[in-house]
Amino acid sequence: MKIMSRKVAITCRNLLIGILAPLALTLMDWPMREALKPSNILLVYLLGVFFLALRLGLLVSFVASITSAAAFAFFFAPPIFSFAIADQENLIGLTVMLIVGAITSQQAEDVITQSRLANQRERRASALYHLSKELAAAPLENEIIEIGVRHIHAEFGSRSTILLPDRNSRLTYPANPPSAISLRGTNLATANSVFQQAQSGSSPGNNPLQATAFYLPLIGSTGPIGLLLLEQHVPPRILPPEQRQLLDTFVNQIVHTLERARLAEQAREATLKIQAETLRNSLLSSISHDLRTPLATIIGAASTLDTDHDRLSSGARQNLVQAISEEAYRMSDLTTKILQMARLEAGEVVLNRQWYEPEEIVGSALRRLETKLKNRPVNIRMTDSQSLINVDAVLLQQVMVNLLDNADKYSPGGQPIDISVDITPANIIFSIADRGPGIPIEMQQKIFEKFFQIHAESAQSGAGLGLSICRAIVEAHQGEIWVNNRDEGGAVMQVRLPLLEPPPAIDPED
């Protein structure tokens, strides 16, 4: 209502100017009526009409030329103070003025319309440019929706929201929290029914005009991909054609960007899937090799014992039983490692940090390997062995066991293993040094990767999981693990754990 009355007021004002401007010119010309010829006065009127046409349009200039003609006839063309015109020359002049006025007014009106259209086109182009520029930089659906909603609000003054379907093709509310310019309180059921209609191919013209919102399906290259809900102004009005066109262009931009984002996401998922597949294949081949080898021994030995029991010497029987036992332990160790790696990778492992003395952790790891290390000297050097560290002792003990086990596996019998523990104000560093062949520099990173083995399929080989388990555990403690070669030969595995907080106080005994 307000808009309408404002328009009427402007038109009335302009028409008034169309009447008053020639009268003002009349007043100006009146004192000079003796000096100027009537034809010159006509030219002044013509100039006024022309200006009004340029500024205020056809209707005003038309009113002005009529007023000018009347004023000229009344005040300047003899007989004065009468609308009659005696002089034929003046009559012709007045007629020419009216015709010229009409033509120039028409021309001026065209110029105005052209420039207004040009302005509008430029504004639309710039709005579209800004929209596409922002959309081009948005990789995520949520960002795209946010940008779309913001630009629609800036351009059309309407709040809006964009709903996208979930995996079951049901529209859901956007994930990001609604902002001031997003439309809230949407009825999902209505939205879904519109969306389903669009999916089933009903004509897009049948959008229900809801009391509060305008539902616009987003049609992608393969069908509807979502729904735009646009707030209706009060009272409801249909957008003028050029606005509607601009809205459609906006929507197309948004749809294309959403589709692009979706394709990029699908490509990324496909890559991840391939990576997971590759990893699983290498896991399977590694596991099947490492599990089948001991199984072959176990099954073979057991079947020999079964069928040839009486023909075997007691020594041979003893050997077979021994082989079964050893290989079964090897399998047991391997399955434990595989399970542990899987648990660590799945993020299932929550550190159970408690305060421990490093001495106790090293000691219990050595105890677990007691049988293996029976004939190997182990030297231990610790500074401040009784200070407390806050760790998951079960996991850290596993790290020590794996490192000691490797040191034992890869160094010649009888050569010592050197363990040292150094505590600085900020860190604790465990070092386990052997006198084996050391690790070639180019492999010093790789050995911590899953399934990596320096000498694959050698007699000592495990599954290549021990060190990757160590790394996962150490990193869960926010520490790091690395390897160096000793000058005198052999490798030193080092684990650094940060000391994050001072140990709690102990009340002294009374």
Add this chain to the structure above:
Amino acid sequence: MPTTQPVLLLIEDDPQFRLLLTTTLENQDFTVLPLTKGQEGLAAIRSRPPDLLILDLGLPDLDGQDLIRGLRTWSDLPIIVLSARNQEIDITQALDNGADDYLTKPFNAGELVSRIKALLRRVSKSADSDPDVFQTGELKIELAKRRVTVAEREIHLTPIEFSLLSLLVLNAGFVVTHRQLLVKVWGATHTEHHHYLRVYMGQLRHKLEADPTRPRYLLTETGVGYRLNPAGS
């Protein structure tokens, strides 16, 4: 004398493993009653209590932890639990619920036999009286006199160190959980004060062990508790 053979109730759902344990244990002159389900086991214990229960924690019909807790409300039957999941938290819970000892699968059958024998010995011993003197290797502990010697040399222990050590002596050969030690030595309000336990165990090791980094007597069961090794030679 078949009638005096100890009767072992075995609750284990895997048929092969049940057969293996039954064969091994019968071969060691035990009478074995093998069962598959927890409910059957409870019924058997009520009708005719065995000398010892070997319980697999992963039963199909009821939670092994619940079974132990329920059983402990009315029975002192010695329990050894078997766990297939190498999860310290399950074991600790079973021990805190009242199980006496545990083994994680896979284990050496001989190890099970020696645990059973040790447990049966402890039960028959405690029926007589608590052992006053404990000796292993060079370590000798006289509980009544509160006297501890290593290679004849007397060691001074603080009251807390001594009460920790005597708890382990009373359960020599068996694991005592962190919680059990904390409750009995420091009181029920200190069950989360694990660092006290570490510090005092460390002190005990430095006083009693020849090499505290490679203890022979005071063994750590990481994540579970401590065990005094009766064969610490």
